[in-house]
Amino acid sequence: MCTGRIDLAFIHRAFSNGADGVFIGGCWPGECHYVTEGNYDALGNVHLYRMLLRRIGVRPERLRIEWLAASEGTRYAEVMNDFVKELKALQALGEGEGIDEAGLKSKLDAVGRLIPYLKLVERERLRAPSRSEKAYREFYASEETNRLFDALIADKLATGQILSLLRERPLSTGEISEILKLNPSEVSRHMSSSSRQGLVQYDVERQRYVLA
Secondary structure, eight states: OOGGGOOHHHHHHHHHTTOSOEEEEEOOTTOOSSTTOHHHHHHHHHHHHHHHHHHTTOOGGGEEEEEOOTTOHHHHHHHHHHHHHHHHHHOSTTTTTTOOHHHHHHHHHHHHHHHHHHHHHHHHTOOOSSSSHHHHHHHHHSHHHHHHHIIIIIHHHHHHHHHHHHTTSOBOHHHHHHHHTOOHHHHHHHHHHHHHTTSEEEETTTTEEEEO
């Protein structure tokens, strides 16, 4: 399968199903078997998903892409052994980051709900200017791209994590902050915004926030 077929949703499904890491192997740039040069599409998706992982407190190193020709069996074995070694050092997904099961689930649920929106954002605002590894690397590492990503994604991602938790049970601001490892003032800001939008409401009797 061409790596151009690798959708953000495929990567996300693997992590949501408990994978500690995801590896993508594709043809070397310039050697794609198709005119679409799908390996660059895969590279862009990897950069985007790594940005999402970083924003939810998960090590972006858990997602890796490498270029491998069909004749490079020895190199493939070396790369896979190295990735397995790296994942062992990172420990299990969530555990290595100090995120408990409930927190990890809410974070990944929020990412999953954002993927359709992120595809539109990538198409319109977050696409590298040219098809080269250097261009992709510099584009996604730039301060401008990171500022744009935060402006378009960060608040939606944080709100999504909070709503995912509240679907399970009512929670206080402090409890949300502890589970998601977010600053209490940041949580309060998102709760105020979500209340104004009619997404959540404060249950005075239970002294907890609930879904509206």
